[in-house]
Amino acid sequence: MSISSGATAAPRGGAVGSPLLAVDDLQVEFRTGSGVVNAVNGISYTLAQGETLAILGESGSGKSVSAQAIMGILDTPPAHITGGTVVFEGRDLLTLPPEEQRQVRGPGISMIFQDALSALNPVYSVGFQIGEMFRAHQGLSKKDAKRKAVELMDRVRIPAAAQRVNDYPHQFSGGMRQRVMIAMAIALDPKILIADEPTTALDVTVQAQVMDLLKDLQRDTGMGLILITHDLGVVNEVADNVAVMYAGRIVERGTVDDVFSRPAMPYTEGLMTSIPRVEAKGGRLVPISGQPPNLARIPSGCPFHPRCPRRRIGAEAAPGRDCAVDHPPLRLVVPGREAACHYSEEVLGV
Amino acid sequence: MTDRHLTDAGHDEVGAGRVTGVADAADTQNETETATQGSLWSDAWKALRKSVLFWLGAVLGVGFILMAVFPQLFARGAKPRDCDLANSADPPSAAHWFGFDQQGCDYLAQVVYGARNSLIIGVLAVLFILLLGVIVGAIAGFYGGFTDGLLSRVADIFYAMPLILGALVLLRVGPSTDIPVISDRGAGAVAIALAAFGWMTAMRLVRSQVISVKSGDYVAAARAMGAGDTRILVRHILPNAVAPVLVYATITVGILIAAEATLTFLGVGLQRPAISWGLQINEGQNLLRTAPHIVLFPSAVLTLTVMAFILMGDALRDALDPRQRS
Amino acid sequence: MGRYVARRLLLTIPVMLGASFLIFAMVFALPGDPIAALAGDRPIAPAVAAQLRDDFNLGDPLWLQYAKYVGDLVQGDFGTDFAGRPVLDTILQRLPVTAKLALVAVLFEIVIGIVAGVLAGIRRNSFFDNLVLVSTTIVVSVPILVLAFLAQFVFGLKLELFPIAGVRDGWYSYLLPGLVLAAGSVAYVARLTRTSMAENLRADYVRTARAKGLKPSTVVVRHTLRNSLIPVVTFIGADIGTLMGGAIVTETVFNIPGIGRAVFESIQRQEGAVVVGIVTLLVFFFIFFNLVVDVLYAVLDPRIRYD
Numbered sequence: 001m002s003i004s005s006g007a008t009a010a011p012r013g014g015a016v017g018s019p020l021l022a023v024d025d026l027q028v029e030f031r032t033g034s035g036v037v038n039a040v041n042g043i044s045y046t047l048a049q050g051e052t053l054a055i056l057g058e059s060g061s062g063k064s065v066s067a068q069a070i071m072g073i074l075d076t077p078p079a080h081i082t083g084g085t086v087v088f089e090g091r092d093l094l095t096l097p098p099e100e101q102r103q104v105r106g107p108g109i110s111m112i113f114q115d116a117l118s119a120l121n122p123v124y125s126v127g128f129q130i131g132e133m134f135r136a137h138q139g140l141s142k143k144d145a146k147r148k149a150v151e152l153m154d155r156v157r158i159p160a161a162a163q164r165v166n167d168y169p170h171q172f173s174g175g176m177r178q179r180v181m182i183a184m185a186i187a188l189d190p191k192i193l194i195a196d197e198p199t200t201a202l203d204v205t206v207q208a209q210v211m212d213l214l215k216d217l218q219r220d221t222g223m224g225l226i227l228i229t230h231d232l233g234v235v236n237e238v239a240d241n242v243a244v245m246y247a248g249r250i251v252e253r254g255t256v257d258d259v260f261s262r263p264a265m266p267y268t269e270g271l272m273t274s275i276p277r278v279e280a281k282g283g284r285l286v287p288i289s290g291q292p293p294n295l296a297r298i299p300s301g302c303p304f305h306p307r308c309p310r311r312r313i314g315a316e317a318a319p320g321r322d323c324a325v326d327h328p329p330l331r332l333v334v335p336g337r338e339a340a341c342h343y344s345e346e347v348l349g350v
Numbered sequence: 351m352t353d354r355h356l357t358d359a360g361h362d363e364v365g366a367g368r369v370t371g372v373a374d375a376a377d378t379q380n381e382t383e384t385a386t387q388g389s390l391w392s393d394a395w396k397a398l399r400k401s402v403l404f405w406l407g408a409v410l411g412v413g414f415i416l417m418a419v420f421p422q423l424f425a426r427g428a429k430p431r432d433c434d435l436a437n438s439a440d441p442p443s444a445a446h447w448f449g450f451d452q453q454g455c456d457y458l459a460q461v462v463y464g465a466r467n468s469l470i471i472g473v474l475a476v477l478f479i480l481l482l483g484v485i486v487g488a489i490a491g492f493y494g495g496f497t498d499g500l501l502s503r504v505a506d507i508f509y510a511m512p513l514i515l516g517a518l519v520l521l522r523v524g525p526s527t528d529i530p531v532i533s534d535r536g537a538g539a540v541a542i543a544l545a546a547f548g549w550m551t552a553m554r555l556v557r558s559q560v561i562s563v564k565s566g567d568y569v570a571a572a573r574a575m576g577a578g579d580t581r582i583l584v585r586h587i588l589p590n591a592v593a594p595v596l597v598y599a600t601i602t603v604g605i606l607i608a609a610e611a612t613l614t615f616l617g618v619g620l621q622r623p624a625i626s627w628g629l630q631i632n633e634g635q636n637l638l639r640t641a642p643h644i645v646l647f648p649s650a651v652l653t654l655t656v657m658a659f660i661l662m663g664d665a666l667r668d669a670l671d672p673r674q675r676s
Numbered sequence: 677m678g679r680y681v682a683r684r685l686l687l688t689i690p691v692m693l694g695a696s697f698l699i700f701a702m703v704f705a706l707p708g709d710p711i712a713a714l715a716g717d718r719p720i721a722p723a724v725a726a727q728l729r730d731d732f733n734l735g736d737p738l739w740l741q742y743a744k745y746v747g748d749l750v751q752g753d754f755g756t757d758f759a760g761r762p763v764l765d766t767i768l769q770r771l772p773v774t775a776k777l778a779l780v781a782v783l784f785e786i787v788i789g790i791v792a793g794v795l796a797g798i799r800r801n802s803f804f805d806n807l808v809l810v811s812t813t814i815v816v817s818v819p820i821l822v823l824a825f826l827a828q829f830v831f832g833l834k835l836e837l838f839p840i841a842g843v844r845d846g847w848y849s850y851l852l853p854g855l856v857l858a859a860g861s862v863a864y865v866a867r868l869t870r871t872s873m874a875e876n877l878r879a880d881y882v883r884t885a886r887a888k889g890l891k892p893s894t895v896v897v898r899h900t901l902r903n904s905l906i907p908v909v910t911f912i913g914a915d916i917g918t919l920m921g922g923a924i925v926t927e928t929v930f931n932i933p934g935i936g937r938a939v940f941e942s943i944q945r946q947e948g949a950v951v952v953g954i955v956t957l958l959v960f961f962f963i964f965f966n967l968v969v970d971v972l973y974a975v976l977d978p979r980i981r982y983d
Binding site for chain 1: 878879880881883884885886887888889890891892894899902903906976977978979
């Protein structure tokens with residue numbers, strides 16, 4: 001990820017390339033019978049080749065919705081993309097004709113979902129569903145597509161792929177099903193893979209295997225990986241950079257090492273202290289108090305202020321920096337780090 | 351019951367079955383049982399009040415019941431038995447809105463007075479069905495095992511027999527037997543025949559409710575406190591079946607009214623001189639070319655009556671199913 | 677699967693026996709004199725009455741009468757009517773007529789019901805969707821008896837588009853009664869398809885299909901319609917059995933010489949052997965098509981396996 005100010009955060013170990021994807025001021029709202037829900041409120045980021053960007057947030061923070069907006073697979077209505085650009089290979093995907101947008105999905109950007117059991121069609125064999133990628137985008141015959149499907153299943157390390165190609169999703173274990181999803185997603189060697197909570201539905205040991213697989217595939221292909229998750233452990237292990245989302249906004253971003261070791265935003269700080277750490281054994285777990293915000297009525301000022309232990313309101317606040325009144329923009333707080341907090345310097349202790 | 355409504359009864363089992371989820375979800379917790387039941391009904395009423403279809407059905411239904419109870423209010427002064435053959439099959443006119451039937455009777459009065467038998471048979475048959483359904487269903491669901499297997503197979507046997515067909519045979523054979531009520535070809539006989547071949551859906555409904563609820567914690571708690579089978583059934587299990595059974599019963603009244611008209615039309619239901627829409631349609635069938643009003647008026651009123659109950663039942667089902675709202 | 681089907685076939689035997697016994701008992705065993713009932717208002721000679729008692733084994737206890745009847749039945753002997761005509765002949769003559777009627781009805785269900793349901797399901801809350809909802813609500817409320825006369829009156833007498841009685845015009849004469857017979861099921865199929873489509877369109881795997889970059893038509897047909905049709909196809913399959921046994925009113929009003937009218941006529945004439953024979957056959961169809969549907973389910977939905 002590169003930061004808008006121009007200061008580039010180097011991915012750990014990964015090759016740095018030119019930006020593959022540039023999301024700018026993306027906004028999504030849901031228009032429902034009971035009002036408008038502002039799910040994504042102007043998020044921006046870029047993704048470089050070979051980079052792993054983790055988008056971290058609670059459920060309802062807009063992380064999945066923004067990913068689906070990039071893919072162009074939101075249900076409209078109720079979802080409406082109300083602003084922003086998503087530039088991929090020099091073209092704004094949001095203004096592309098539907099047919100060209102469709103052709104990007106698969107060979108350009110592809111996506112895997114949280115629950116592979118419901119995300120795979122129960123009435124088709126896994127081989128058919130993987131092969132569909134080749135049939136739809138490369139016009140392969142059914143037979144050739146199936147042969148390719150077996151190769152892919154081998155590649156994602158599904159044992160006895162040739163025998164299992166005609167099996168149905170429900171006949172696989174959770175981890176194997178997620179591998180099927182991955183095989184489908186990487187079938188056309190996409191430039192970018194978006195993984196939406198890829199391991200949440202899996203057992204811990206299987207989680208690690210699937211993450212290893214994703215990392216290996218990324219190393220082999222050099223694809224950019226957007227990892228949407230609420231699992232700090234996964235972020236810490238595999239991501240280069242992290243963007244923390246809250247109430248449809250990015251509230252902090254930087255390299256994983258920096259953000260995890262020294263958060264610059266009280267919400268991130270709260271996330272870090274809410275997880276048990278090995279070294280802090282016996283220490284107390286501190287949950288973030290309060291409820292996630294209602295996206296139909298996002299609080300004024302800083303959306304996090306009702307839950308923020310460091311908030312300054314009224315007389316306590318510096319002029320123009322009242323947490324309940326003034327909205328904090330995402331700003332560069334130290335080189336390589338952006339945060340949306342009026343008092344980040346204080347949080348960082350600089 | 352008509353050819354089609356037989357399948358409807360089957361569909362209704364599917365449809366009404368959806369409602370069972372309501373009670374399942376609402377009543378697994380002991381202490382909140384009464385409260386959730388209460389809010390189920392008040393929520394349902396709130397949803398019902400806003401349903402146009404419900405009000406349409408309710409207005410039609412009330413109109414039909416008034417017609418059955420106070421036919422003189424609707425007959426515009428005509429008596430159904432005052433007939434003059436000089437007027438035979440005369441078409442509708444300003445003075446006689448529905449015209450005359452073949453015997454020269456005022457047809458508005460005839461059609462209006464026909465409502466009573468439909469209502470009596472529809473309600474009576476549903477009551478018999480509920481009685482049979484609740485008893486057999488509760489026994490099957492509560493005792494399970496062999497009893498359940500046996501009773502369920504019996505229900506399968508009845509299911510395999512089209513309702514109209516079974517009722518037709520029973521009503522045709524009835525008069526030559528010495529069984530009281532069945533042999534006299536009256537409203538009671540028709541209601542019994544309909545119930546004898548139409549109780550299975552109610553039974554399955556109650557059975558599935560009983561099975562889903564009896565494993566609940568509060569039933570175990572009641573049992574631990576020494577409550578007997580009957581008490582558990584009556585106090586704890588059956589109240590949960592009320593919502594789906596009410597939906598089923600409402601729709602079924604409409605379906606059974608149509609079935610009664612059909613059986614009577616076929617000649618095995620009510621007999622002259624009874625006044626019945628089925629008899630009127632039967633009488634008019636050969637006059638469709640020259641005096642179509644004789645078939646069309648009772649048909650229209652019959653349809654509106656059936657529609658009233660189906661609309662109310664559908665609206666009730668939607669209102670009682672929280673998954674329909676959000 | 678084979679074992680499952682065999683087991684299910686075995687299980688249908690008690691249901692068929694039970695249903696035919698039920699009818700048998702109603703016809704022959706209710707209190708009262710069955711021969712007087714058989715004769716109805718007609719005077720009957722003592723010799724004929726004795727012959728009938730003998731034919732129907734009325735001297736035996738009920739279970740033995742029934743056992744003898746079933747014994748004949750499994751040998752293909754459905755017995756004879758009062759005129760001495762084999763019941764099987766009547767069945768074989770009337771059945772094709774009802775089968776044609778049911779086929780026409782099923783075609784209506786497939787063509788009108790599914791198409792209307794798919795379009796309504798794809799365009800939820802559109803004008804067409806509301807039209808489907810309102811019209812199906814109305815159709816479901818119209819008793820088939822009323823529908824039959826209404827169709828005769830409007831399409832037969834007023835518009836003179838269709839014959840109103842008999843089957844003299846071949847397949848064409850089946851269209852109107854077929855539509856009447858199918859109407860309720862058409863409405864149900866439309867609703868079922870609509871609900872199923874609308875639900876499946878929100879399914880995760882449809883989102884996956886779009887994420888794969890499939891064409892919108894592929895997403896709808898292959899990944900939504902295919903899944904949505906599972907309950908619809910199984911309903912239609914089971915409905916064939918219901919239609920076969922449920923055509924009494926339609927066949928009577930439209931004067932169609934099918935199995936439904938045959939059973940109605942024999943009920944009126946109290947032809948016990950014919951009634952029991954035909955009802956047993958209709959019950960068999962009902963059970964058979966339900967079994968077919970269960971097997972079909974497993975074929976259409978790979979998650980269901982009967983072992």
